[in-house]
Amino acid sequence: MAAEKSASVHWQGAGKEGKGEISTETGALNKAPYGFASRFGDDRKATNPEEILGAAHAACFAMAFSFACDAEGIKTETVDTTAKVRLAKDGDAFKIDRIALTLNAKVPGIDDAKFQSIAAAAKANCPLSKALASVPEISLVATLSN
Structure with missing residues (x-):
């Protein structure tokens, strides 16, 4: 038995100013936002x-x-x-x-x-x-x- 799952990311912009969206094939994540502030800063509205x-x-x-x-x-x-x-x-x-x-x-x-x-x-x-x-x-x- 093997299972293959997928996720995708759309990123727009450069470096710290850029923004991304993460989606999974199941739709559990659907264009979930992420970026520099949610990864390294204090943005608690987006993921990382x-x-x-x-x-x-x-x-x-x-x-x-x-x-x-x-x-x-x-x-x-x-x-x-x-x-x-x-x-x-x-x-x-x-x-x-x-x-x-x-x-x-x-x-x-x-x-x-x-x-x-x-x-x-x-x-x-x-x-x-x-x-x-x-x-x-x-x-x-x-x-x-x-």
Whole structure:
């Protein structure tokens, strides 16, 4: 089985003054605005590549964790995940140097050791974690709620 998804961007203008629009094939994002101010400044009305990457990573990891629990015969009730993506200066350019995943899940009938083991394996096996392997630091803080 293989799945291919797509997104597109239209950019107009140069550098800091330019503006872009991000769309996905599903329409979940439809001409979502982004630009310099939403990426590096304080514009909170538009999106940016890092928060979209964080959303994708958090979503992928949450599913990977839930599926890993299913494989162990353990049912998850709720899985809440956050991904903080840091864009840092790297010489004259920028790079993503850290992604901090935070998991808070309600999983009845599991002890913390098993929970931590499944969470770590899900992080290692999540397709987006694998795709982002060049990021120097991908951390995980996992909290079991009952």
